[in-house]
Structures are given as C-alpha cells and as structure tokens.
Amino acid sequence: MTSYDKPSLTMSEIEAVLRKHFGTGATEITPMAGGNLSSVFSFVHEGKGYCVKFSDLAGAYKTERYVSDLLSGQGIPFPKCLALGKTGRLAYAIMERIEGRNLADCTEEEQARQLPDLMAILTRLAAVKVGATSGYGWIGPDGNGAYASWKDFVVAFNAEDQTGTFWENWHDLYRTSCLEKDVFEEIYHRLMDYVPYNESYRGFIHGDFHQWNILSDGTRITGIIDGNCMYGDFLVDLAILDRHMPRSGVVGKYQDVQAKAGIALPNFKERLLGAYYFKGLDGLRFYAKMGWKDAYQGTREFLLNLK
Known part of the structure; x- marks a missing residue:
C-alpha cells in the first residue's frame, strides 16, 4: 500500500466535460496545485473563473454539493457547486472559482x-x-x-x-x-x-x-x-x-x-x-x-x- 495516485485525464477528456455544460468557449484550462485525492483544473468561460475536479472515489462530490449549498447559503465564502456528473469511471464537480x-x-x-x-x-x-x-x-x-x-x-x-x-x-x-x-x-x-x-x-x-x-x-x-x-x-x-x-x-x-x-x-x-x-x-x-x-x-x- 503506497501513496495514492490522483486520476489522470487527457485534455480532450476535460474539454468534453466542459463542452457538455458550457458549450464552447472554455479557455485557459490549467492544472491546479493542491488536492490530495482530486485532479483539479481551473478554466475561464465568458470572463468568469471556474474549476473542475475529478475523482475515482465512490460517491465523490455529492456531499460537496450539499455542503456548498449549506455554507454559501449562510454567507460563508465557499464555492458554489454548479454541476456534478460522471465521465467514464470518474466523478466530476464544476465549481465557481473564488479569487485569491x-x-x-x-x-x-x-x-x-x-x-x-x-x-x-x-x-x-x-x-x-x-x-x-x-x-x-x-x-x-x-x-x-x-x-x-x-x-x-x-x-x-x-x-x-x-x-x-x-x-x-x-x-x-x-x-x-x-x-x-x-x-x-x-x-x-x-x-x-x-x-x-x-x-x-x-x-x-x-x-x-x-x-x-x-x-x-x-x-x-x-x-x-x-x-x-x-x-x-x-x-x-x-x-x-x-x-x-x-x-x-x-x-x-x-x-x-x-x-x-x-x-x-x-x-x-x-x-x-x-x-x-x-x-x-x-x-x-x-x-x-x-x-x-x-x-x-x-x-x-x-x-x-x-x-
């Protein structure tokens, strides 16, 4: 049992997920540091910043959507969850990106x-x-x-x-x-x-x-x-x-x-x-x-x- 490897994706796989939710026009797709269990990428669409996260762990992100609604609904600066989905064996979540x-x-x-x-x-x-x-x-x-x-x-x-x-x-x-x-x-x-x-x-x-x-x-x-x-x-x-x-x-x-x-x-x-x-x-x-x-x-x- 060694260190955990985060899932790896090709750029075309990431682009396909973003096209599904945003159509065309997602730009500046860039890997983000951090996240021990997710592969995270930032991107821009129509001048706004977002991120998309991918995980191969069961049930990943469903709770995150609940928490996102809970916290952002009570004025805590936590990213809003915009979409959940699956691509092949991976779950993904698309979130608003908080600047900073x-x-x-x-x-x-x-x-x-x-x-x-x-x-x-x-x-x-x-x-x-x-x-x-x-x-x-x-x-x-x-x-x-x-x-x-x-x-x-x-x-x-x-x-x-x-x-x-x-x-x-x-x-x-x-x-x-x-x-x-x-x-x-x-x-x-x-x-x-x-x-x-x-x-x-x-x-x-x-x-x-x-x-x-x-x-x-x-x-x-x-x-x-x-x-x-x-x-x-x-x-x-x-x-x-x-x-x-x-x-x-x-x-x-x-x-x-x-x-x-x-x-x-x-x-x-x-x-x-x-x-x-x-x-x-x-x-x-x-x-x-x-x-x-x-x-x-x-x-x-x-x-x-x-x-």
Whole structure:
C-alpha cells in the first residue's frame, strides 16, 4: 500500500466535460496545485473563473454539493457547486472559482495579519445552522451524519476493516510504511479517553481547515475550499489550524474572540485535546500512506507530548 495516485485525464477528456455544460468557449484550462485525492483544473468561460475536479472515489462530490449549498447559503465564502456528473469511471464537480491564492503562499507576516479574518470564519463555521439533520461523522449527500454518536464515528474511522474506502487494508501500513502500531494504539487509547468531552457537541466541521484550503488576496481571506466535512465538535477545525500555524498563537486568539463575543467554551482544554488526538491520529495514518516521513515524525512527537 503506497501513496495514492490522483486520476489522470487527457485534455480532450476535460474539454468534453466542459463542452457538455458550457458549450464552447472554455479557455485557459490549467492544472491546479493542491488536492490530495482530486485532479483539479481551473478554466475561464465568458470572463468568469471556474474549476473542475475529478475523482475515482465512490460517491465523490455529492456531499460537496450539499455542503456548498449549506455554507454559501449562510454567507460563508465557499464555492458554489454548479454541476456534478460522471465521465467514464470518474466523478466530476464544476465549481465557481473564488479569487485569491492559497494562504500558504502568503508570507508568515501576511498570514499573521489575516488571523482576525480566520477567527471570524471559524466562529461563523461553528454557528452554521445544520437544520433538521441528524448523526455524527461524515456528512452524506442527504445532509445527515453517518453515525449515531461521535464515539461510534471515532471507533469506525479507526477500525481495521475499511473495505471500499480510501483506508482499505490500512493495517498493511504497519509493515510497509513508517506507521508504528504501538504509537498508533497509544494515541487511540488517549483519544477514547477524551471522546466523552467532545461527543455532546454537534456542529459543522470543515475537517481540513488549513492554509492550502484557505484563499487570500494577500490582505484578507477571500474564501475556503474543499474539506472533509463532518458533524461533531467544531473545535476540531481550531485544532487543525493551530497545528498548521503553530507559531501564530491561534488558540489564544480564538479564546479571546469568543470571550469578547460572550460565547462560552465549556471544557475547552479537554475538548481541544480530544480534537488534537482525533486529527493527529488521522494524520499519522495519512502521512504514513503518502510517504511523508517528516510530517509523520512531527505529528508523532506533538501527540506523544500532549498533556
């Protein structure tokens, strides 16, 4: 089990998909960086920017359309989904393109200046109205979570049997990669100790809230993209951002913003620890699969030293 290869397409295959939805006139079709599981291309039609994403994973993008409608309908700067379809074995989604570049491409100083914007978006994500939906964990195309409780989701997500998913046969990583079984199991046991603190909170979680999924014009945040969206404790998104911007004091700034707004954060420390363990454990497995040894080692040390 080695790193995952994104689907490859010829230019004529991409052009055929765009012709189906736009007729002629799509220009500047250009591969985009980012996206670990999708092949993404930007293009222009009648002066407006769009992107098209292709994936060979089952059910890809149906949930993204639900999330797109949910977030853009509540004023969160997330791309509108314009079309879904299939071409051969691949699913595709056509989205509006939000102007800006990855926040990761900004200097550290520029990123720091945009922290108030990031705190505002995190606050708005936590307040997303999820309506009459139910369940925890991965959001399905119908808007419901896949599991009855956060604990059920955590157990299932880390179970050995992941048939038909990105994690099928993931226990092979213990033999074929840098993933260490004793370390994984230690973090998993710690995670389960903190599950009770997180499981009474059910909000929207972007699930991949970091600089490569955040767009900026250099002075302000213009939008957020992608996501491994789920229902659970919204502090998961804070934990992700803090791990990707470790020198920015993200956690303290978030607490200050919430305190000024009169928003209570009960059991904050325990919930944040649960969030670190949840995302960190996922990170260990992912970095091992992708062969990113430095990211694996950094995450391993961070998790083992948490108190």
